[in-house]
Amino acid sequence: MADKVFALPNVQTPSVPVKINPDKCIGCNTCVETCQIDVFIPNPKKGAPPIILHAEECWYCGCCATDCPTPGAMEFNWPLPLKPRWRNKETGVVSQLK
Amino acid sequence: MGTWHEYFKAEGTPPEWPYPIKFGEESEYETDVVVLGGGIAGCWAAISAARSGAKVAMFEKGDVRRSGAGGPGCDHWCNVPGNPLSRVEPDDWAIQEMNSLGDFSNGIGIQIQCREDYDTLLEMEQMGGKIRDDKDEFVGVEGRDPETKLMFSPRYSVDGSLAPAEGWGKPGFNPPEKRNNTVIRIWGSTFKPILKRECKKLGVNIIERTMATRILNENGRQGARVVGATGINARTGEFIIVKAKAAIIATSGSGFVYYFDSEHGGISTMYSRNQTGDGTVMAWKAGAKLTMMECSGASRFSGGLRHKWYTGGGDASYENVPLVDANNKRLPAPIQGWEDGGAMFSPQARIIAQIREGVKHGEYKLPFYGDFAAMKPEEAHATWDLMLNEESTTKVMVKTMTEGGFDKYSDQIMNYTLIEMQPSQQYRDAGSGGGIMTDWDLMTNVEGLFAAGMSTYSPGDHSYAAATGRYAGRKAAAYAKRVEQGEISREEIDREKKRVLAPTKRCGGIEWKELNVGVNRVMQYFASEFKNEEMLNLALEEIARIEENAVPQLFALDPHKLMRSLECLSIIEYAKIALNAMKERRLSSPKLRIERQDYPDADPEELKNYLALHLENDEIVFERIPIRFWGNMKEQYEAHNQDYTGVYKG
Known part of the structure; x- marks a missing residue:
């Protein structure tokens, strides 16, 4: 099924407020319940990672990622235009979050 | 992995809606006090009402554990002059705070905050919230008291120091021995899950993922006493009816009346999409008086894809x-x-x-x-x-x-302060400081309807929400003990149910986001920094056209989108209230954040009054209420709280 091309509406911007590691996520759905605006829905497959449904409603509060009980399962993902920048005062090198 | 499109690509089919669909179905509960909104003010209201012996139900759009503006956390407990290291008296500090906010502040809320904020904080600690540096992680930090291990913030350490006080930055300015010590740094990210746990422990009926939609008046008569509230579940679409003797509005102020980014739902620093002024609109429809709705100010917070x-x-x-x-x-x-x-x-x-x-x-x-x-x-x-x-x-x-x-x-x-921090005048906070008027019991002119936190006019911050929520909870519980449950009107409920479910009857037309940005544009064009009678009339005419032509096309494909759609209807109503108040205030005044081209000055007499407005038989009634109508704050507070017993003793 993965190779099939479907006719789909555009993807929301931004589309991935968090990255979920399927190898580590245990599908406990803590994030589904934590998110105050229902960005996620539970996966129909029990134990599988949740589905990001309302990505563009995310307000980047970060509670899903900070309250996730499984280390490494969920990584907060700043959208490209919001990635923070900083400078090392001594070297003057400017960095930006990847 | 994790996005909808990835799921679709892998499965070849979209996921089915994961919750049972219950459009048209009803659940009914009966309680003493119903709290609308489960944020900071709502949780404190529910806890305090339950501790006062009332049976409590609470509506919340999200999950109470992390919902509301204060759900993720809070770093300052402001205006806490009752703490043992404060150098000011609570009653004096309340007057100073009221004066620093100007004539259109909320003396009742400020007095409650100043008198009861420290008790509220100690109750937070009782429940398990972290308010001191008990593990000595911040030894040596300025403002840390080694004995109590409380950590004071520099905020307000000098009277009225939102603006720089004279001599700032010079040696000897703001020495430790002269600081007011009225703001405490706290570990607020621990608070919200604890508040939810306490609500559950006390048996509060938490009706989560449910948007409150209407306050029910006795026999369905606008302005009559409260007999309950309705709501809609944003996951199942089930319609909820709660019979109650008292209701506490503990919802947020308005967002999204002037701006909304359809590709980024939240106002990223402070408010999620859930904060759409529904409580103010519900109070309005129930006949409660609102004030300062004519005010608006350029927003300082970012919406859309701008930096936090x-x-x-x-x-x-x-x-x-x-x-x-x-x-x-x-x-x-x-x-x-x-x-x-x-x-x-x-x-x-x-x-x-x-x-x-x-x-x-x-x-x-x-x-x-x-x-x-x-x-x-x-x-x-x-x-x-x-x-x-x-x-x-x-x-x-x-x-x-x-x-x-x-x-x-x-x-x-x-x-990016010279780029993103500069407010654009058309991106405004509606009803900036506007909201529900109350008496010294935090009760509105509608009997049994109380308000707390951001839903009140000229509101404060996190600790203001906590202190006023806690206060409204005990007052509502006391009221509920005195009265019998009134009659609800089935006709009113049926009317509301029809209104709420209408967008689910269609699967094409206008979606909530388009409706939201459409209203925003009207407000941006015709009710921005400079206003005049013709512009405000144009705005009202356009809103009327939107109601006539667009609203009947509003469609919602699932219960979540239904909630978003209903929020847009709140936003429309909020915009109308604000526009009518702006029209009625024929003056220009920086104090009220209103500038009318056709009335460039202000009659000093008019500036001695709040403009209050409410509905009677669905007609707007305007009223002038003198500023500082609350009287002597210390005396009034004491007269209304002779039975106050301080920190909860279990």
Whole structure:
């Protein structure tokens, strides 16, 4: 099924407020319940990672990622235009979050 | 992995809606007190009403554990002059705060906050919230008291120091022995899950993922006493009816009346999409008096894909962090620190103008930075690991930036203050300071209808929400003990149910986002910084056209989108209230944040009054209520709280 091309509406911007590691996520759905605006829905497959449904409603509060009980399962993902920048005062090198 | 499109690609079919669909079905509950909104004010109201012996139900759009503006956290417990190290008396501080906010402040709310804020904080600690540096992590940080281990913030350490006080930055300014000590740094990210746990322990019926939609008046008669409320579940679409003797509005103020980014739902620093002014509109329809709805101000917070306040969108100097230019030259801006008594950069148009001039003439080189590296290490540690780690949405900023290599001792955060912090006049906060009027019991003119937190006019912050919620809870419980349950009107419920479910009857037409931005444009064009009668009439006519033509096309494909659609109807109603109030206020006044081209001055007599408005038989009734109508704050508070027993004793 993965190779099939479907006719789909555009993807929301931004589309991935968090990255979920399927190898580590245990599908406990803590994030589904934590998110105050229902960005996620539970996966129909029990134990599988949740589905990001309302990505563009995310307000980047970060509670899903900070309250996730499984280390490494969920990584907060700043959208490209919001990635923070900083400078090392001594070297003057400017960095930006990847 | 994890997105909808990835799922679709892998499965070849979209996921089915994961919750049972119950459009048209009903659940009914009966309680003494129903709380509308489960944020900070709502949780405190529910807890305090339950502790006072009332049976309590609480509606909340999200999950109470992390919902509301204060769900992720909070870093300052403001206006807590009752603490043992305060150098001011609560009653004096309340007057000073009221005066610093000007004639159109909320003396009742401020007095409650100043009198009961410390008790509220101690109750937070009783429940398990962290309010002191008990593990000695911040020894040596300025403002930390070694005995109580409370950590004071520089904010308000000098009277009225939102703006820089005279002599700021000079040696001897704001010495430790003279500070007011009225703001305490706290570990607010621990609070909300604890408040939910306490609600459950007390048997509060938490009706989560449910948007309250209407206050029910006795026999369905607008202005009559409260007999309950209705709501709609945003996951199942089930219609909820709660019979109650009293209701407490504990919803947020309005967002999204003037601006909404359809590709980024939240106002990223402070408010999620859930904060759409529904409570104000519900109170309005029930016949409650609102005030200051004519006010609006250019928003300082970012909507859409702009940086958060703390990641560079704002002053980036929360708190004690100096702002420097690209050559590490200090900018002439206060830093909300000890050196300026907690003065804030953001309200200072004069300072921004000065910096802009400096940039123009080569005095300051862009870009700017928040210079953590210049701070004493223990202060950088406190600002980064206590303040920013606990403030609303910044825990994740601290986590991701630390993991990404940011070092609070040697780095500087890039700042966009001359770009993103500059408010565009058309992106405004509607009803800026506007909201529900109450008496000394926090009850409205509608019997049994109470209000707390952001839903009240001229509201305060997190601790204001907590203290007023706690107060409204016990007052509502006392009221509920005195009265019998009134009659609800089935006709009113059927009418409301029809209104609420209408968008589910269609699967094409106008979606909620288009409706939201459509209303925004009307407000931006015709009710922005400068207003006049013709413009306001044009706005009202356009809104009427939207109601006539667009609203009947509003469609919702699932219960979540139904809630968003209903929020848009709240936004429309909110806009109408604001526009009518703007029309009625025929004056220009910086105090009221209104500028009318056709009335460039203000009659001094008119400025001695709040403009209140409410509905009678669905007609707007305007009223002038004298400023400081609440009387002597100390005397009135004491007269209304002779039975107050202080910190909860179990």
